[in-house]
Amino acid sequence: MKCKDDALDADLAAEVLEVCRRARMRQHVFEFGGRVFPKPGIFEVEGQEINEPALERAEAAVRIIVGAGPDAAAAVKLQRNTGGGFPAHYDNAGPPSRRAVTAILYLTDGDSGMLEIFEFLKPPVRVAPRFNRLVVFASDRCLHAVTRWREPTPRYAVTFWFDGRAASEEIVLTKSHLSGFPTWDDAVAFFQESPLQRVISRAVYDDEYETSLREYCGFREDHLAHMLEAHRRSGTAAAACSR
Ligand SMILES: O=C(O)CCC(=O)C(=O)O
Numbered sequence: 001m002k003c004k005d006d007a008l009d010a011d012l013a014a015e016v017l018e019v020c021r022r023a024r025m026r027q028h029v030f031e032f033g034g035r036v037f038p039k040p041g042i043f044e045v046e047g048q049e050i051n052e053p054a055l056e057r058a059e060a061a062v063r064i065i066v067g068a069g070p071d072a073a074a075a076v077k078l079q080r081n082t083g084g085g086f087p088a089h090y091d092n093a094g095p096p097s098r099r100a101v102t103a104i105l106y107l108t109d110g111d112s113g114m115l116e117i118f119e120f121l122k123p124p125v126r127v128a129p130r131f132n133r134l135v136v137f138a139s140d141r142c143l144h145a146v147t148r149w150r151e152p153t154p155r156y157a158v159t160f161w162f163d164g165r166a167a168s169e170e171i172v173l174t175k176s177h178l179s180g181f182p183t184w185d186d187a188v189a190f191f192q193e194s195p196l197q198r199v200i201s202r203a204v205y206d207d208e209y210e211t212s213l214r215e216y217c218g219f220r221e222d223h224l225a226h227m228l229e230a231h232r233r234s235g236t237a238a239a240a241c242s243r
């Protein structure tokens, strides 16, 4: 994960903030365990729906910062956050997603709505939103969550995703992965660099998944119960198949 302050030209960042303020955003929904839930307090719209030159200029600048080639397809998402947060997730949870790089441009300051980053088996890191701060990480190997936003005014952020080459990498965890490590440190080093960490993350990060569901977005008891149940099912399945 990399964090860069004063990432864009300040005038451009201010223009992007204005675009966010004006944009019509929709309630964000997410799929969990076969059901669709609203994410409380999160509203989003895709950049391509609003066709603003400032967004294109921002995308070009971010593309250079993250080192994505001119041909890498990009998706842009504008977000307004008035309350909740995000449960632990990977931006690329597996095929057909081809997202390789996530870059989040924060446009609002706050001491809540922190980005929590769980780089595999490294100490977790929390990044506060700050105007013109850019956080960049690998979409397929960086578990993250967003803590609840508690400020009276909205939190604005724009996320840029750049695709990589066709996802040809292995995505199935096999016994040979697990038996081939001479030492524990070798296994850790492998999973830190590999998208295969996604297969075992629900078991390894059980508490973080559960806490983030409970505290950041599961405000309705019935929704939370379903999400926790689905999380536990997938964690148990992952633990069983990696034995
Ligand atoms: O709002 C943030 O800080 C991050 C949002 C996020 O993780 C996402 O949109 O996938």
Ligand SMILES: [Fe+2]
Pocket: 089, 090, 091, 144
């Ligand atoms: Fe994300």
